[in-house]
Structure formats: C-alpha cells, structure tokens
Amino acid sequence: MCGIVGYIGDKNSAPILINGLKRLEYRGYDSAGLGIIEEGTPRIVKAKGKVSVLENKVDSDGLHGEVGIGHTRWATHGIPNEINAHPHFSMSGKIMLVHNGIIENYSVLKEFLISKGYEFVSETDTEALVNLIDYYCKEECDLFEAVRKALLKVDGTYGIAVLSKDEPDKIVIAKNGSPLVIGLGEKENYIASDVNAIVEYTKRVIYLEDKEIGYITSNDYLIKTLDNHKLNKEVNEIDMDIDEITKSGYDHFMLKEIMEQPESLRNTMRGRTVLSEGIAKLGGLIGYEERLANSKRIIISACGTSWHAALVGEYLFENYAGIPVEVEYASEFRYRNPIIDKDDTVIFISQSGETADTLAALKEAKRKGALVLGIVNVVGSSIARASDAGVYIHAGPEIGVASTKAFTSQIMVLSLITLLLARMKNMSVVQGQEIIKAIEALPEKVEEILKHNELIKSVSAHFADAKNFLYLGRGIHFPVALEGALKLKEISYIHAEGYPAAEMKHGPIALIDENMPTVFIAPQDAVYEKVLGNIEEVKARDGKVLAIADENDTKIETLADYTLKIPRTHEMLMPILTVIPLQLMAYHIAVMKGLNVDQPRNLAKSVTVE
Numbered sequence: 291m292c293g294i295v296g297y298i299g300d301k302n303s304a305p306i307l308i309n310g311l312k313r314l315e316y317r318g319y320d321s322a323g324l325g326i327i328e329e330g331t332p333r334i335v336k337a338k339g340k341v342s343v344l345e346n347k348v349d350s351d352g353l354h355g356e357v358g359i360g361h362t363r364w365a366t367h368g369i370p371n372e373i374n375a376h377p378h379f380s381m382s383g384k385i386m387l388v389h390n391g392i393i394e395n396y397s398v399l400k401e402f403l404i405s406k407g408y409e410f411v412s413e414t415d416t417e418a419l420v421n422l423i424d425y426y427c428k429e430e431c432d433l434f435e436a437v438r439k440a441l442l443k444v445d446g447t448y449g450i451a452v453l454s455k456d457e458p459d460k461i462v463i464a465k466n467g468s469p470l471v472i473g474l475g476e477k478e479n480y481i482a483s484d485v486n487a488i489v490e491y492t493k494r495v496i497y498l499e500d501k502e503i504g505y506i507t508s509n510d511y512l513i514k515t516l517d518n519h520k521l522n523k524e525v526n527e528i529d530m531d532i533d534e535i536t537k538s539g540y541d542h543f544m545l546k547e548i549m550e551q552p553e554s555l556r557n558t559m560r561g562r563t564v565l566s567e568g569i570a571k572l573g574g575l576i577g578y579e580e581r582l583a584n585s586k587r588i589i590i591s592a593c594g595t596s597w598h599a600a601l602v603g604e605y606l607f608e609n610y611a612g613i614p615v616e617v618e619y620a621s622e623f624r625y626r627n628p629i630i631d632k633d634d635t636v637i638f639i640s641q642s643g644e645t646a647d648t649l650a651a652l653k654e655a656k657r658k659g660a661l662v663l664g665i666v667n668v669v670g671s672s673i674a675r676a677s678d679a680g681v682y683i684h685a686g687p688e689i690g691v692a693s694t695k696a697f698t699s700q701i702m703v704l705s706l707i708t709l710l711l712a713r714m715k716n717m718s719v720v721q722g723q724e725i726i727k728a729i730e731a732l733p734e735k736v737e738e739i740l741k742h743n744e745l746i747k748s749v750s751a752h753f754a755d756a757k758n759f760l761y762l763g764r765g766i767h768f769p770v771a772l773e774g775a776l777k778l779k780e781i782s783y784i785h786a787e788g789y790p791a792a793e794m795k796h797g798p799i800a801l802i803d804e805n806m807p808t809v810f811i812a813p814q815d816a817v818y819e820k821v822l823g824n825i826e827e828v829k830a831r832d833g834k835v836l837a838i839a840d841e842n843d844t845k846i847e848t849l850a851d852y853t854l855k856i857p858r859t860h861e862m863l864m865p866i867l868t869v870i871p872l873q874l875m876a877y878h879i880a881v882m883k884g885l886n887v888d889q890p891r892n893l894a895k896s897v898t899v900e
C-alpha cells in the first residue's frame with residue numbers, strides 16, 4: 291500500500307505530483323506529502339487526510355520546483371499524522387525519501403543510528419532508512435551509492451524515491467516487493483507506484499524488478515541490480531487512456547466500474563472463442579494447455595474478492611473439466627508448507643497483480659516446481675511477470691477500492707479456461723458452442739440488470755439501517771453470497787456474513803429475527819427447491835428476505851419480501867449476473883449512509899504489505 295510519485299524536468303513539479311497522488315490515492319489515503327527542491331532548498335509539505343488537504347496546503351505555501359517526490363500513505367508503523375507522513379528528512383535535512391513497504395529490521399538500524407548520534411522524530415520505519423542513507427553520505431556523498439549501500443543492510447520491502455539537496459538533478463529509486471515504474475518523457479522523467487499516476491504525461495514506461503536500483507534525471511536514467519550490474523531494460527508502451535482512470539461523470543469510481551461491466555466483460559472475452567469449434571483460444575496459455583489439462587490437481591490461490599472468484603473457479607473446473615481443485619487463501623498458503631508437486635498447476639488470481647500475500651504464495655509454488663499461472667488485471671504487474679503464463683482479464687483500471695468489474699471479468703476468464711479444458715476432455719462441440727453463445731449474449735444481460743439500478747436503489751433503502759446481514763447461496767452461488775457480504779462490509783461498515791444456504795440451520799439461524807435481513811441468491815437451478823425451503827425457515831422466524839431470482843420466477847415473489855430479478859444464462863455464467871444487484875445494493879446503502887464509497891476507512895486497493 292502507499293503510493294509514490296516523482297518528477298524531474300523543466301516544469302513545476304508540485305501540480306504534477308499532486309495529480310499523480312490523486313490517481314494513487316486508492317493505495318492509501320490517511321496522509322500525504324510532497325518534497326520539492328526549491329531553488330536549492332529541500333522543502334517538505336505534509337498533511338493528515340486526503341490528497342485534497344495536501345493540495346490546499348501546497349497551494350497556500352506556494353511550493354515550487356522542477357524536481358520533487360510525493361507520497362500518499364496507508365499507515366503501517368506509526369499512526370496517521372503529519373509527523374509520520376512522508377517524505378521524511380534525514381536528520382541533516384539534506385536528504386528526503388518516500389517509501390512504500392516495510393523495513394523489517396528498522397529497529398536494529400535505528401539502534402545503530404542512535405549510537406552514531408542520530409535522532410528520530412517520527413514513529414516510522416522509513417526514517418531509519420533515510421538516516422542510514424545519510425550515514426553513508428557523510429563524507430564525499432554519491433547519493434546513488436549511499437542508497438545502494440543502505441539497501442544492502444535492509445530487510446523488508448520497499449519502493450523508494452530519494453532526493454538530495456546536494457544532487458538536485460536526480461531522483462534515486464529502488465524496488466523490492468513494492469511496485470515501481472519509470473515513465474520516460476521529453477526533457478522530463480517520472481517515477482510512480484503504478485502507471486495510473488503518470489499516464490497523462492507519458493505512455494513509455496520501464497518496470498523495475500525486485501532488488502533493482504536506479505535514478506532518473508530530466509533527460510536520462512540508469513538502472514542497476516542492487517549488486518551493481520548495469521541493466522538494459524525493455525521500454526514498454528502502455529495502452530491506457532486517461533478516460534479509463536477518471537470518473538467520467540459518475541459520482542464514484544465504484545458506480546462507474548459497476549456500470550462499465552458490459553464493456554469490461556466484452557473486453558475480457560474479445561477474440562478468445564471460436565464458435566465453429568466450440569473452443570476457447572487463450573493466447574497467454576499457448577504451449578501450456580496440455581500441461582494444464584493433465585494437471586493432477588489445480589490449486590487456485592488469491593485474497594479477498596479474487597479468492598471468491600477462485601471458489602467459482604473450483605466449481606467450474608471440477609464440474610466441467612473433471613480436474614480436482616483446491617482453493618487456498620494466499621496468506622495461508624505461503625506459510626503452511628503446502629504439498630505441491632510438479633504435476634500440479636497453481637493459478638493465482640489478482641486484480642492488482644501486486645498483493646503481497648499472493649505474490650509470496652506464487653514464489654513458493656514456483657519454488658516447488660508447479661506450473662504457475664496468473665489471472666491478473668494490471669498489465670505488467672509483479673504477479674503477471676512472475677507467472678509462467680497466464681490470462682489478463684482486461685477489465686481496465688479499477689480504482690474504487692471495492693472490487694466489482696474485476697470480479698466479473700475474473701469469472702469470465704475462469705469460464706473461458708473451463709471451456710478450453712472441458713473441450714480437451716469430454717465436452718462436446720455442441721456444448722462448447724452453447725457456452726460460447728451464452729458468453730456472447732452476457733454483456734446485454736448485464737445491461738438489462740443495470741437498467742434496474744433505480745429499483746435496486748429503492749429496495750436497498752429498506753435495508754440501509756440494518757446492523758447485520760446474512761447472505762446465503764448454494765453451489766456456485768455460495769461464493770456470490772460471500773462476495774455480496776464482503777462488498778457490504780467494506781463500504782457500508784455493516785456486519786454481513788456469507789454462508790452456504792444449507793449451513794444456516796447449523797448455527798446462523800439463531801441470529802434471525804425481524805432486524806436481521808437475509809439475502810438469498812436463488813436462481814432456478816438444481817437446488818432451487820431446497821433454497822425455497824431455507825427462505826421459509828427465515829420467514830418463519832420473522833426474518834426479512836431479499837431474493838435474487840430468475841426473471842420468470844413468480845413463486846419466489848410470494849415468499850420473499852423483496853425480489854430482484856435477473857435474466858437467465860448458462861449456469862456457468864450465473865455468478866456474473868447474480869453478483870451485480872449485490873454490488874449495486876452495497877453501493878447504494880453506503881451512499882445513503884453518507885460514507886466514502888471509493889475510499890472506505892482502513893482499506894487500500896492494493897495490499898502490498900503482509
């Protein structure tokens with residue numbers, strides 16, 4: 291978490307950095323700061339709270355200079371306040387630094403520095419690093435070398451940018467475990483945690499890898515390994531438009547991203563099916579299809595919403611391709627010495643491609659010889675680059691902290707992989723064609739649901755004051771129940787639990803009364819009648835029921851208090867439709883409660899710390 295940005299060139303850096311920080315705010319938003327060299331003098335302005343608070347301060351301070359670094363924070367060490375906000379000055383006041391990550395051995399470094407006479411003002415781990423750089427800069431200072439020497443003593447993760455009063459013509463940068471990208475301009479260069487921050491200014495970028503260090507000047511750059519070998523890195527052209535990272539007239543990114551789903555799904559599926567043969571064609575898996583299809587077992591690992599998509603994947607791969615699947619939280623997988631052999635395939639799902647737990651789990655699976663595949667949204671992200679092969683979901687930038695369009699596109703990719711595998715196994719061409727037709731028709735069905743936004747909003751109003759919610763679904767809809775509950779929790783701060791509907795009677799039923807609404811995901815599938823039975827059980831205990839049901843279902847309306855209808859599609863794709871009313875309901879309830887939908891408290895979009 292945390293976002294960093296840097297600029298060096300012939301323009302005033304302050305507005306560029308503020309703009310970049312606004313684009314990175316999804317990574318952290320408890321405090322922010324800018325450090326700029328102003329006519330030879332390093333100056334730092336910081337503010338607690340959002341980047342807009344910092345912006346006002348910078349405007350009134352008149353901060354101005356052609357080189358600068360900025361930071362938006364998600365606190366790890368030290369509470370969110372101005373002192374702990376970045377950039378941090380070294381004690382000498384010569385060097386300033388912004389940092390995304392965690393310096394694990396900071397207390398040892400701090401003790402060493404205190405013994406050398408350094409004094410500390412903040413509670414952060416970062417201050418130990420900036421002072422260590424300062425320490426290596428004592429005599430004849432070469433900033434790049436001082437940073438390199440300091441990093442050789444550091445355990446932990448970092449994406450850093452460092453500025454020195456004595457070398458105001460360069461920004462030194464380094465990466466280990468936190469993302470960092472260089473943007474190349476004309477007589478100006480940029481650095482950022484991700485391309486969103488700089489895409490307005492340049493589309494030519496270089497991704498740094500772990501244990502790489504470098505610098506940018508206004509017309510040059512250098513990248514080396516931490517052990518001092520010069521690297522010639524590829525310059526990538528990014529294919530992203532500024533419209534993709536603005537709200538385009540919507541009140542919130544989350545609503546925009548929910549509404550974008552017909553288009554994001556089209557982008558996910560485009561060119562990836564062949565109707566005549568009833569097959570999926572996934573360029574990112576070419577050369578790996580046989581090994582994947584012959585896997586003894588597939589493990590799917592992820593966190594949060596992506597983990598819910600993984601649960602849908604389990605159902606799809608087992609049901610249609612007959613391959614045993616296990617789903618693991620990446621955070622658990624990485625620490626529990628999982629039994630993996632070379633005949634296993636491990637698939638990692640991540641919107642950001644930067645989630646620290648998922649990346650660490652991926653490295654563990656690779657170390658054990660499994661085929662490692664990524665299902666990732668952010669092109670060029672760490673998980674995408676570390677995978678043996680994979681499939682981009684192409685959902686476009688997702689800025690709202692609550693994941694929406696990434697979830698539906700992840701399920702779309704899992705459905706395409708299922709089709710690929712099932713057709714290599716027992717699925718007939720006709721069955722394959724049925725699935726492709728359903729895939730092609732899906733965006734219009736999503737549009738149908740979105741047209742009922744006002745109805746969903748008015749139904750949501752009946753539930754906005756509830757303190758607790760239960761979400762229930764069976765089979766492929768159980769992960770949707772989990773996802774609906776998570777969406778509500780994260781942006782509305784209402785406690786919600788997802789359960790398999792049949793589990794209700796083993797405990798959660800005790801919670802049901804007139805104040806505890808239950809959301810049933812109840813399309814007419816094989817277990818529909820049983821779900822109706824569960825609804826009766828809730829009604830018998832005075833519980834309020836909202837049902838997500840098929841468009842032709844008239845029976846359920848007689849039981850549930852409120853019903854939201856969805857069109858029918860192939861069973862495999864149903865979760866993509868059933869989740870949409872739940873996304874909208876969470877959104878509307880959060881707005882009704884006056885909460886910050888795009889930046890919910892305590893959360894950040896990209897969890898790059900453990």
Ligand code: F6R
Nearest residue numbers: 594595596640641642645692693
């Ligand atoms: C929920 C949400 C998180 C993420 C999780 C994994 O709305 O956004 O639960 O799904 O942090 O993130 P990625 O997919 O980027 O690895």
